[in-house]
Amino acid sequence: MSTKHTIPSDEELTAFIDGELTAEEAARIDAIVNEDESVAERLEFLARASLPFKQAFAPLLSQAPREKLETMLAAIPAQPSARPASTPAFASRRRFLGALAASLVAGIAIDRAVIGIGFSAKDENSEWRSVVADYISLYTPETLAGPVPTREVQAAQLRPLDEKLGLSLSPEAVSLPGIDFKRALMLQYDGKPLAQIAYLDPETGPMALCIVKSDAGRKAPDLESRKGLNVIYWSNETHAFMLIGRIPVDRIKELGEDVRRRLSA
Structure with a gap:
């Protein structure tokens, strides 16, 4: 499926996570997540992130072009999902999140060793920049x-x-x-x-x-x-x-x- 014009924004995905969409909107977002791995990965990232996305995107969500999104999503042919209907789209990858969290400290240490231009492991402010980069990269x-x-x-x-x-x-x-x-x-x-x-x-x-x-x-x-x-x-x-x-x-x-x-x- 081509998702060039149908990929949900972070605001829509955040509303989906927070349970703020209607049943029809949630079903449509879930259908896209089931078909598009990149959207599923973004949903997973937002679901586990510690930043307060709900509050941050609230003003933007109120201005989101919902009618346009609904029109585009309605045009997508229904596809059978390989996942059980009762299972959230990102739940199938929850198993490795524990391991991912456990390896976070090691990952930060690796980042400090290899990704800097003029970057020092002694830089106490580097941690927040890493969090921002993770987010902006999406x-x-x-x-x-x-x-x-x-x-x-x-x-x-x-x-x-x-x-x-x-x-x-x-x-x-x-x-x-x-x-x-x-x-x-x-x-x-x-x-x-x-x-x-x-x-x-x-x-x-x-x-x-x-x-x-x-x-x-x-x-x-x-x-x-x-x-x-x-x-x-x-x-x-x-x-x-x-x-x-x-x-x-x-x-x-x-x-x-x-x-x-x-x-x-």
Whole structure:
């Protein structure tokens, strides 16, 4: 089956996990998950992740193009499922999640050994960047489809981030030249608020500027690579920052330096 135009967004999958869809919508999402392994893997990731996706995507879910999605899904021929009807689509792989969780510490250690550009195992802030990279690597251009929010909407989305992080973020301060601002979300990592500002580069796809409170001290900008994504990261006395995307290293370095200067002004 071709799922180019029918792959559910993270918002729909999150609503499916949280039991917020109607029975008909849930059945349709389940049919796609049964047929498309990539969608099943994304559903599994969202189901086991610790980030508060339900709260983060709530404003977006209310604006989701449900009628369009329902029309597209209704056109899909019904296919018999090899799984028992009473079994969730991602339950068949639950068996190895325990082993996956048990190997997480080892995986982090391997990451620290092999995936850095200027990356140090002593970097106490690296853990949150790894979590963000895992999440952003799932983004596609379709994840961030839709019109660019107006400046007023951007400012309204940034305001809760300011309140949680003790910052003063404006649309101008976080803008990336030639790259569309798409949305600002408040997530959580290790009990601390984590701001994510998502962008869509017309050439290389999704990008994100992420900010978390940190007392690790000032650190000059540095570069690394995670999950096939380039990252520039830095910190001041109170916060740690990272800009991540598939954009080339030279360009992300230029963008990161520019936004760092504006956020420091």
